[in-house]
Amino acid sequence: MKKNGYVTLGNTVMHYVAFGDGAKKLVVLPGLSDGLATVKEKAWILAGSYKKFWADYTVYMFSRKEDMPDGYSIKDMADDLALAMKSLGIEKASVLGVSQGGMIAQCLAVYHSEMVEKLILAVTAPYANPVLKDAVTGWIDMARRDDHKTLMIDTAEKMYSQKYLDKNRKIFPLVAKLTKPASYDRFYKNAYAILDFDVRDELSKISAPTLIIAGSDDKTVGNDAAAELSDGIKGSDKYIYDGLGHGAFEEAKDFYDRVLEFCER
Template sequence: MENIIASLPATQYFTTGDGVRIAYELEGETGNPVLVLSNSIATDYHMWDVQMPAFTRFFQVLRFDTRGNGASGAPAGDYSINRMALDVIELLDHLGIEKAHFLGLSLGGFIGQYLAIHTPERIDKLVLANTSSYLGPQAYFNKQIKSLQEGATMDGFADMFIHNWFPAAMISNGDSRVAPFRDMVLNTPPLGLAGSFAAVRDGDLRKTAALIPHATLIIGGQYDTVTLPEHSELLAATIVNSSLTILPVVHLSNIESSERFNELVIDFLQD
């Protein structure tokens, strides 16, 4: 199978086997290696906007909204990393893409690990940014899910995520990079956020991550309070063919240190 779909520079949609509509965008020169970008929880694919000018110089970039997030469908019930990974495989099949590099940040990193473990033939090189092979405790996620099921507004979640994602100085100084992410959280369907919390709650790849055969770049955040630096170090110790870089950032390393992030990713994928 060859990459047969030309660049599509606007939002497109396809429907998964279980009936969920997934929003995606394919941008860049046809014939370049494909790079798939996978998002953090409670964001949409525009979280990668700052990367696009650099990445599309070298890659055909496929980015999408994870089920339950952004403009993709948000079915009721618990989601799983397994089903989220299958969404990616079905999207690649829909576009006629046999193999691609994969860059996942946070929740996207869980998806990337699962794909590399269970469908290694579909992944070329792997980048795992600000992610983990396990996040607990389960009680924390159950509490968040319960509050969403009981009608909690997204405002409180927006405050929580913003303070988890960015340094205090960026928030207090009104940095223009922060506001779009608050809007992304506010636009996340509550059912989708609850389902996504369940996927993270139930995802435990600590043992199976050792099966990842791919060349893997791991990017961590020195000040990340969600996916701690120790989580990145554990991934690097588990995945045999991996390298680790810890940046002086909080959680959204692609935003807070975009130039260095872009450089690391491009150099790794082109090496």
């Protein structure tokens, strides 16, 4: 099964894609890229990474809702996600949050703990640390200047390993041309929510079994974020990909195998 769908939330909608036919549920939350393009109508494109989940799981990937008010926070995003999950009959699920999606996942596990069976936090942080603030404020400034090419190149430079960059750097300008949004409003609201995020004092409330995945050279959230999460979430497991950075979830060939193994553990 591959499905493109949406949930109505008040006067707006939240888009999602779903794939797989299993009884178990995995909810996936993407990062700040969702501020530039949602998952709408992308089920066939996004399903491939989760092929090994299909038999036993139904995988749901949620965007943030379409119309976000000013001051929309990470906690607000988690509250709306909980409403969307319930409307689809998802009472409890394993949750994989990547980057900003990992921040939403942390809030879901803190404030809606009954809905989180297992928690996987990938390349994310418990607050907007100096490295993360520097990256996000820089991207906001590039968007304000309408310099999408520089925004995409800088994002890539802060995301991927040197090996990946050397191989793919020449295609970044083309990617920039194909990904420029009609408006940056959605991007700004997601980005400012990151800058206001801080759940360090709430991490001890997370009771779900938790796996933290990071790269050893993360130029987006910094290299201390995984340890801060691990220290704050009692009994959590941690895995660091040596030599990879913020794009570990794309570059590491065993990333999704590792997520599946943890979900099945």
